[in-house]
Amino acid sequence: MKKTILVFALLIFALLLLFQFSKYAVISGDLNSEFAIAIIAIVFFFIGVYINKKSLRKQTNTTLEINHKKISDLEISKREYEVLLGISEGLSNKEIGERLFISESTIKTHVSNLLSKLNAKRRTQALQIAKDLNII
Incomplete structure (x- = not known):
């Protein structure tokens, strides 16, 4: 400094x-x-x-290694992790569904599961927690 x-x-x-x-x-x-x-x-x-x-x-220089052990400890499935990556890119539920070829209601279910597994109330809070845990 x-x-x-x-x-x-x-x-x-x-x-x-x-x-x-x-x-x-x-x-x-x-x-x-x-x-x-x-x-x-x-x-x-x-x-x-x-x-x-x-x-x-x-x-x-700020890139960090993704903590795959923490992902498995939180019991986040592969599809839920793909949804989390879509959220981190700023995509809507509809856009994530189009990218992953699944319905919007399925995306909402995955987002709900992610919020509960990360103890978050909002998508932005879930992203912050995921960044703190080095899973995204």
Whole structure:
């Protein structure tokens, strides 16, 4: 955390120096204003690319191993697990049913069974519990 704060502080300081330099250069007549704007735009572009790469790298490191033992301990069937994965993708009961080739009422039954096995009252709560247990 301290490293991030230090990097951003140095970045802000460098940008302030760049702005002051470009302001001085434009006022003294040594630099055309369009050229100063282009330099600042290029600097901001490279800063954006750097921050984007840093943020994407952190997202790939957060993948966890699925706990198959916990799935069997909770007695979640293969079909119920497929329904849970559909819920985690944000699909509706109808969309999950179309994907798994089963009726919507069967999906509702599986969702009800999942809620009871995960001790959840809502689908969102079931997803949070499943993520905490590393089963999705």
